[in-house]
Amino acid sequence: MRTRVLGSIVYGLTVAALIAWSSPAAAQQAAAYRGPRTPDGKPNLTGMWQALTEANWDLEPHAARPGPSQFGALFSEPGGVGVVDGNAIPYKPDAMAKKKENFAKRWTEDPEAKCYMPGIPRATYMPFPFQIIQSSSSVLMAYEFASASRVIKLNDKSKSPVPSWMGWAVGRWDGDTLVVDVTDFTDQTWFDRAGNYHSDALHVTERYTPKSADLIMYEATIDDPQVFTRPWTIRVPLHRRLESNVQFVEFKCVPFSEELIYGHLRKKAGD
């Protein structure tokens, strides 16, 4: 044991010496990023953020695919390298069958097509910006898509009385990482346009880690023993929208979805 301790001290001194000898820039790089702070000393995440990714088409690696043929190349799907650790989502066998069924019906059954609140983590990587307003006791996230909003309660012990689309979110700071536990979901949302889905046993652990003034690394670990054989993790960088005039713009999509949802109930001509 003594040798082990001595070894550690020697190792520590060596590392310290190496850092001291290296250039200031290199030393800075070796240390964790420490960005702008809020008055209570936390990393300041307030701003408009957006993922630059193909994840909303399909979390898993996928080649480009055609969209609805009447639109030509419009709405065809870009290929992507995938955002899932280990690439494949670990479905249970019968759950995989359900995922394939979702995929086949995706153009009409995707909750996004119906303008339903997208749930978490999907809201984070849809092709729309979202606004973070960070206070000391809560962090509000307002998503343009479907006007979905949620308030993350910090260090809160309250329990959700009911399931919800955006989940019940309780957050805490782990060093410079905002960690959010999200529970009490409905089983109605999908993770992407490829039909990846979950049950109401879903538990999402989100981690928001600032990497520079304009970049947050977003990680979400998805645990749902009813659908998956083990928890799995996605990683998506979030970029600050830097346009000088950037602001939250409404995307109230209910009117865009009504023909799809209620079209069969419209009065027929001549009735």
Added chain:
Amino acid sequence: MHRRLLGFAVVLVAVVSLMTAEASGQAASAATSKANAPSAARWRTPWGDPDLQGSWSNATTTPLQRPARYGDRKFLTPEEVKEIDRQTDIGTDQRPANAVRDVADAYNRFWWDRGYSDGRTSLIVDPENGRIPAMTAEGQKRLAALRAFEGQTTEFGTDGGGKADSWEDRSLYERCIIRAPLPRVSTGYDNNYQIVQSPGYVAILQEQMHETRIVPLDARPHLDGSVRQWLGDSRGHWEGSTLVVETTNFTDQASFEGSSQNMRLVERWTRVADDRIDYQFTVEDPSTWTRPWTAAVAWHPVGPLFEYACHEGNYGLYGILEGGRQKDKEAAEATRKESSK
């Protein structure tokens, strides 16, 4: 839900104490009360902005416009307030005797959350008569079209004139697009808002329809005039301890009491107590009203907000449209029978 009821009880106590103050002639109206500077300094965020954060309700049974029977009178007597609140309690506690009516109400009355009288005869404080000012010819036309679209007004809302050829015949509320246009006044239930602040921003989350008004405080110009939004485009600044928010860029697909898309809305929030924000709004729309007008209402703390999913599984709208198609079928059947006679 218990939590909500508890919050409701807290509001009730707060309102009752407010009324007591009003009765002794102290509090005057929410519109005229000014936060006194020393106490206003108590509600500050760590970065020095006035602190409006929390969950709030603007529920009250005090009507927007002063009923004619009150003439020029701005305040109710304590006896009148007591009687109005007693009627509210009766209304929320009992179920209609008529079973058809009971089913049609969808909720029994227990679930309403209308608030109570705040001791005044109207929310409108300017003009003095507590009434919306005279409308222009254009405004009258717009309001008439709006009322015709809404159909009959019942105590449960409007019935859309019974027309259900398509969803577009139904109200924005039934379609779950917005609960009501801005500015928002108290309705039957869920009059709940949550304010969250950070340096440079105020966010106002409206429980219905789960949308957030993001208010930048940096004096940037409004969105281009071609961009029209259901909740408009808001810009804010502090005047002393008051948050002043100016909203423009409204859409012509929603109308507040006949307003046009050119309405300019100015709202003010002032924290005056741990359990009270004085809120007031002024609407300016020369194409609709002959002069600007102002209303005021107190916001009181309420229990936590919950997600108000409305469009997600809007069975009510399915039912309305299915009912419409069933009526079409019956009418076609009747015509066929008539012609085969």
